[in-house]
Amino acid sequence: MANTMQFDLVSPERSLASLEVTSVQIPGADGDMTAMPGHAAVLTSLRPGVVKVQSADGEKDFVVTRGFAEISADSISVIAEHAHVGTEVTKADLEDVLTAAKGAVETANSEDKDAAEKFVADLVSLMDAMD
Amino acid sequence: MPNLKDLKNRIESVKNTRKITKAMQMVAAAKLRRAQESAEQSRPYTERFNAVLGGLAASVGGSDSAPKLLSGTGKDDVHLLVIMTAERGLCGGFNSNIAKLGRARAQELQAQGKTVKIITVGKKGRDSIKRELGDHFVGHVDLTEVKRVGYDNAQDIARDILTRFDDEEFDVCTIFFAKFVNVVTQIPTAQQIIPASFEDAGDEGTATLYDYEPSEEAILADLLPRGVATQIFAALLENGASEQGSRMSAMDNATRNAGEMIDKLTIQYNRSRQAVITNELIEIISGAEAL
Numbered sequence: 353m354a355n356t357m358q359f360d361l362v363s364p365e366r367s368l369a370s371l372e373v374t375s376v377q378i379p380g381a382d383g384d385m386t387a388m389p390g391h392a393a394v395l396t397s398l399r400p401g402v403v404k405v406q407s408a409d410g411e412k413d414f415v416v417t418r419g420f421a422e423i424s425a426d427s428i429s430v431i432a433e434h435a436h437v438g439t440e441v442t443k444a445d446l447e448d449v450l451t452a453a454k455g456a457v458e459t460a461n462s463e464d465k466d467a468a469e470k471f472v473a474d475l476v477s478l479m480d481a482m483d
Numbered sequence: 484m485p486n487l488k489d490l491k492n493r494i495e496s497v498k499n500t501r502k503i504t505k506a507m508q509m510v511a512a513a514k515l516r517r518a519q520e521s522a523e524q525s526r527p528y529t530e531r532f533n534a535v536l537g538g539l540a541a542s543v544g545g546s547d548s549a550p551k552l553l554s555g556t557g558k559d560d561v562h563l564l565v566i567m568t569a570e571r572g573l574c575g576g577f578n579s580n581i582a583k584l585g586r587a588r589a590q591e592l593q594a595q596g597k598t599v600k601i602i603t604v605g606k607k608g609r610d611s612i613k614r615e616l617g618d619h620f621v622g623h624v625d626l627t628e629v630k631r632v633g634y635d636n637a638q639d640i641a642r643d644i645l646t647r648f649d650d651e652e653f654d655v656c657t658i659f660f661a662k663f664v665n666v667v668t669q670i671p672t673a674q675q676i677i678p679a680s681f682e683d684a685g686d687e688g689t690a691t692l693y694d695y696e697p698s699e700e701a702i703l704a705d706l707l708p709r710g711v712a713t714q715i716f717a718a719l720l721e722n723g724a725s726e727q728g729s730r731m732s733a734m735d736n737a738t739r740n741a742g743e744m745i746d747k748l749t750i751q752y753n754r755s756r757q758a759v760i761t762n763e764l765i766e767i768i769s770g771a772e773a774l
Contacts, residue, residue, distance in 0.1 A: 395535065395696070
């Protein structure tokens with residue numbers, strides 16, 4: 353079995369990464385998971401967090417908010433609504449997302465309120481971690 | 484015969500017009516390249532998103548618990564038409580073609596006794612259908628200030644539409660935009676986004692079986708609203724490229740027409756000039772002979 357797999361990170365505005373990797377850590381909705389070649393096929397939604405990519409050229413980080421990841425044995429696609437390269441991202445980039453998310457909590461009905469609050473909490477902890 | 488000065492002025496003014504159309508054409512060409520690039524860059528996202536969503540929809544779609552965004556409200560009475568045009572004119576038939584398609588659809592629906600509601604994006608389309616369908620307008624999105632359409636713009640539009648859907652203001656939503664084929668061809672297109680329909684949902688047999696985290700339904704419910712934004716974003720980008728392409732060919736035509744006109748006027752000018760000279764000569768000669 354090959355020990356690398358194809359990794360793609362796409363956002364609506366551009367494609368951020370497409371490379372051969374050895375492992376990827378994904379901030380899944382139900383907790384972080386690390387996918388390596390030969391992983392079972394999984395489709396998961398993402399919470400705001402950091403995607404850590406291990407490739408032959410070392411480790412790369414990407415900050416994502418919302419989206420989902422499609423994992424199969426030989427490829428991983430992260431389809432994120434907002435994605436930034438880890439070294440380029442600043443808190444200011446996420447500030448807008450946070451404001452919008454807080455607004456969503458205000459307006460959300462009881463059904464969606466939990467999800468919206470969780471999103472805000474995840475986002476805040478991500479931003480704290482960036483300090 | 485118009486006098487020489489008038490002709491000269493006209494030639495000058497047509498030359499100025501040609502300069503303007505030429506400049507607009509070049510600007511449009513540069514913008515077109517940018518617009519095409521952004522359309523190109525968003526394509527991987529849209530394709531993957533739709534593939535995943537299509538697969539999910541195919542597997543959950545049949546069940547009773549399918550979200551309303553996918554299965555519809557069960558009614559087909561109120562139609563929301565989102566007509567997306569440009570903020571600026573001088574781009575050939577671009578705006579009017581989209582407006583025409585939207586108007587035809589609205590009239591067809593009205594003939595069937597359905598209620599039509601219209602949201603316009605871009606003021607040119609709004610202006611051109613206001614007279615006939617102004618009563619049906621429920622909203623307008625102004626992108627005049629937006630230099631480069633981003634995903635956020637699409638999200639804002641999508642949020643507006645989804646809120647209306649949650650409030651049961653309509654049953655079916657269709658977007659109208661122009662698909663970019665090449666500089667001379669842009670096809671006005673109508674695409675139904677609510678309830679969601681997927682063209683490529685048929686190849687389900689080849690799809691991998693996935694584990695879902697959280698559940699299949701939860702992911703689907705999460706993705707569907709974003710699918711609306713994604714489709715609107717893709718449409719906005721197509722529209723952007725189409726607008727510039729259309730403007731480019733319109734301005735190219737205008738430049739060529741101005742050139743032809745200048746040639747004609749110049750010939751006329753030269754003829755008149757010759758006639759004037761001949762006249763003067765005759766006068767001088769006949770004057771000299773009379774002495």
